[in-house]
Amino acid sequence: MSIGDYSTEKLLRLYRQMLMVREFELRAINERRAGLIPGFIHSCVGQEATAVGACAALEPADVITSTHRGHGHLVAKGGEPKYMMAELAARTTGYCGGKGGSLHMTDFSLGILGANGIVAGGIPIAVGAALAFQQKKDGRVALSFFGDGATNEGAFHEALNLAGLWKLPVIFFCENNLYGEGTPQAKQAPVADLAIRASSYAMPGVTVDGNDVLAVYEATKAAADRARAGGGPTLVEGKTYRYRGHYEGDPMVYRSKAEMDEWKGRDPIVAFRTRLLSEAGLPEAEVAATELAVQSALDEAVAFAAASPKPAPETALAGVYGEISGGLVF
Amino acid sequence: MRTITYSQAIYETMREEMARDPHVILIGEDVGIFGGVWGVSGDLVKLYGEDRVRDTPISETAIIGAALGAAMMGLRPIAEIMFGDFLPVAGDQLVNQLAKARYMSGGKANVPVTVRITTGAPGSAAAQHSQSPEGWYMNVPGLKIAVPATPADAAGLLRTAIRGEDPVLFFEHKMLYALKGEVSDDPDFAVPFGQAAVRREGRDVTLIAIGGMLPKALEAAETLGVEGIEVEVVDPRTLVPLDKETILTSVRKTSRVIIAHEAHKRLGPGAEIAALIAEEAIGYLDGPIVRVAARNVPLPYSPELESYVLPQTQDIIEAARGLVRYRL
Ligand SMILES: Cc1ncc(C[n+]2csc(CCOP(=O)(O)OP(=O)(O)O)c2C)c(N)n1
Ligand SMILES: [Mg+2]
Numbered sequence: 001m002s003i004g005d006y007s008t009e010k011l012l013r014l015y016r017q018m019l020m021v022r023e024f025e026l027r028a029i030n031e032r033r034a035g036l037i038p039g040f041i042h043s044c045v046g047q048e049a050t051a052v053g054a055c056a057a058l059e060p061a062d063v064i065t066s067t068h069r070g071h072g073h074l075v076a077k078g079g080e081p082k083y084m085m086a087e088l089a090a091r092t093t094g095y096c097g098g099k100g101g102s103l104h105m106t107d108f109s110l111g112i113l114g115a116n117g118i119v120a121g122g123i124p125i126a127v128g129a130a131l132a133f134q135q136k137k138d139g140r141v142a143l144s145f146f147g148d149g150a151t152n153e154g155a156f157h158e159a160l161n162l163a164g165l166w167k168l169p170v171i172f173f174c175e176n177n178l179y180g181e182g183t184p185q186a187k188q189a190p191v192a193d194l195a196i197r198a199s200s201y202a203m204p205g206v207t208v209d210g211n212d213v214l215a216v217y218e219a220t221k222a223a224a225d226r227a228r229a230g231g232g233p234t235l236v237e238g239k240t241y242r243y244r245g246h247y248e249g250d251p252m253v254y255r256s257k258a259e260m261d262e263w264k265g266r267d268p269i270v271a272f273r274t275r276l277l278s279e280a281g282l283p284e285a286e287v288a289a290t291e292l293a294v295q296s297a298l299d300e301a302v303a304f305a306a307a308s309p310k311p312a313p314e315t316a317l318a319g320v321y322g323e324i325s326g327g328l329v330f
Numbered sequence: 331m332r333t334i335t336y337s338q339a340i341y342e343t344m345r346e347e348m349a350r351d352p353h354v355i356l357i358g359e360d361v362g363i364f365g366g367v368w369g370v371s372g373d374l375v376k377l378y379g380e381d382r383v384r385d386t387p388i389s390e391t392a393i394i395g396a397a398l399g400a401a402m403m404g405l406r407p408i409a410e411i412m413f414g415d416f417l418p419v420a421g422d423q424l425v426n427q428l429a430k431a432r433y434m435s436g437g438k439a440n441v442p443v444t445v446r447i448t449t450g451a452p453g454s455a456a457a458q459h460s461q462s463p464e465g466w467y468m469n470v471p472g473l474k475i476a477v478p479a480t481p482a483d484a485a486g487l488l489r490t491a492i493r494g495e496d497p498v499l500f501f502e503h504k505m506l507y508a509l510k511g512e513v514s515d516d517p518d519f520a521v522p523f524g525q526a527a528v529r530r531e532g533r534d535v536t537l538i539a540i541g542g543m544l545p546k547a548l549e550a551a552e553t554l555g556v557e558g559i560e561v562e563v564v565d566p567r568t569l570v571p572l573d574k575e576t577i578l579t580s581v582r583k584t585s586r587v588i589i590a591h592e593a594h595k596r597l598g599p600g601a602e603i604a605a606l607i608a609e610e611a612i613g614y615l616d617g618p619i620v621r622v623a624a625r626n627v628p629l630p631y632s633p634e635l636e637s638y639v640l641p642q643t644q645d646i647i648e649a650a651r652g653l654v655r656y657r658l
Contacts, residue, residue, distance in 0.1 A: 038633050039454035090454070090632035101456045101631030117458030118416065119388050152387035153419070180388050182364030188387040254363050313638035320627050 049268035053216025065122030070115035091308035120153035149180020164201035167232035210238025358410030429472030486521030503542035524571035532560035595623035
């Protein structure tokens with residue numbers, strides 16, 4: 001496909017979402033410094049195209065599992081910035097009522113089965129969701145996001161094997177940002193392209209430019225179509241880069257400024273904006289209006305979070321079990 | 331003696347033991363160039379090279395299993411697990427392999443493995459980064475469990491672990507890393523396992539405080555002292571083996587017991603200690619054995635919810651007041 005094959009509406013939606021992801025992260029980082037957000041944040045600044053391109057290939061009824069670096073996945077799957085910001089601010093109006101925070105944001109109505117604090121923790125869960133879809137024959141697809149580092153966990157390999165064996169409708173989406181915390185991929189895995197790991201599990205493995213939102217979209221769409229048609233799972237690897245530390249405050253002793261600058265020169269949002277104007281011929285005014293809309297949605301999100309109530313301490317005890325028999329003490 | 335932090339005490343002990351014995355290696359996620367996510371391993375990779383200070387992939391099962399296999403073949407690995415919450419990822423290698431290798435092999439396997447693990451809630455880290463899993467592993471014969479609460483113990487217990495012949499789960503409380511204290515300059519300074527420390531003497535209440543609860547226990551004891559309640563604070567230092575005698579001696583003296591830990595109350599380490607006291611000293615008690623521990627819910631993200639769930643200094647104070655007022 002070329003960019004001309006996409007509708008203006010679709011292109012603008014991709015741009016808006018990528019911008020929302022980035023600006024959400026930058027606001028959250030600021031609000032954390034300002035004291036609104038108590039917990040730590042792993043930002044995905046620089047990796048917007050993988051989250052947005054992959055989710056754009058899914059239907060609303062499809063589901064995702066996300067990671068510790070999950071804000072982008074949530075936005076891309078339709079998450080509301082104001083409920084996300086409220087969760088980060090630990091308010092009752094947040095996605096988990098303040099119980100989860102950044103690492104555990106969930107919205108089943110949008111097909112977001114949860115961020116995750118455990119590396120590779122979400123991968124087998126996506127396989128289970130795909131198992132349910134296969135049983136119910138409802139044509140839905142599950143997609144699991146995870147990082148390059150996660151592919152070294154046993155959970156990754158067991159999940160891929162099971163999905164390959166049972167031909168489950170699942171997409172394994174590896175956001176390869178070249179590092180797991182401070183350790184470069186070359187020191188974590190003896191292969192350069194992680195997509196090669198698919199070959200052990202009888203599924204296709206594809207590597208795409210993870211900073212090209214359309215390339216990500218197209219690879220994921222092909223995987224989703226295959227999965228829906230009963231063709232089984234696919235491993236998609238998007239090569240990308242995180243601009244900021246592993247977490248906010250990371251001194252980043254493990255990588256060079258030259259490397260960071262090089263990647264910033266391949267910024268997924270800047271590149272896409274240029275293409276929108278030059279190749280797709282979108283009017284500058286329309287692009288600028290999208291940018292304004294993102295900022296005002298985020299103003300609203302921060303205001304909403306700040307104005308929302310904090311949970312009452314005793315409510316900590318509720319919600320551990322789905323059923324509680326009268327009088328039983330946990 | 332020198333005054334250093336708990337974190338430095340661990341770092342310096344590793345540095346000294348690596349200098350002393352080439353069989354000591356350190357493996358774990360980001361222990362090398364990053365210096366450890368908690369900064370504890372610092373420049374060890376520069377001092378001893380990537381051969382002996384190994385960054386691993388994110389593979390907890392392989393980390394623990396590799397430490398075990400290397401130990402069987404004569405090395406003395408220190409394996410780091412960044413958060414105690416991740417121990418279950420390596421569940422089989424810990425529980426079925428590492429813990430049982432010596433026994434199952436009829437004593438053929440020697441297993442000098444030290445697993446350094448962070449424990450406790452650092453604040454708003456939520457349900458998968460805040461747990462205190464010490465108690466989970468007390469139910470697994472074969473593992474020794476150290477819970478240092480001071481810089482001196484961090485150094486002394488770690489040295490015992492590294493030089494010892496058994497697998498040790500060495501729990502470092504995140505909120506203690508910055509704590510300062512005096513540590514011996516003796517390069518052989520070691521604290522034996524199974525010897526509790528009485529951190530403060532008192533005649534009215536025995537307060538057994540585990541790991542990160544020690545500072546809170548001492549603070550509570552200070553406040554209670556002003557009210558005329560003399561609290562004896564006992565730090566078990568290791569949960570396996572457990573120094574029964576020091577605990578029972580104190581209980582026989584005070585007749586009142588509080589056990590404080592950050593782990594969940596249900597089947598936390600306090601459950602075992604309470605049962606032991608009930609079995610061996612129930613006749614000396616003037617009141618119930620009270621546990622001050624985390625409520626039985628996953629650790630929530632919100633600071634308001636989290637501080638409600640975690641045991642606080644004030645909870646200890648109220649428990650002690652209640653106990654001295656208690657009439658059989
Ligand atoms: C089982 C487990 N081990 C270790 C960690 C600590 N940790 C959190 S994120 C991370 C790096 C993950 O790397 P990668 O999968 O590449 O994702 P990225 O952070 O680069 O997005 C590590 C080691 C964890 N949360 N869970
Ligand atoms: Mg990575």
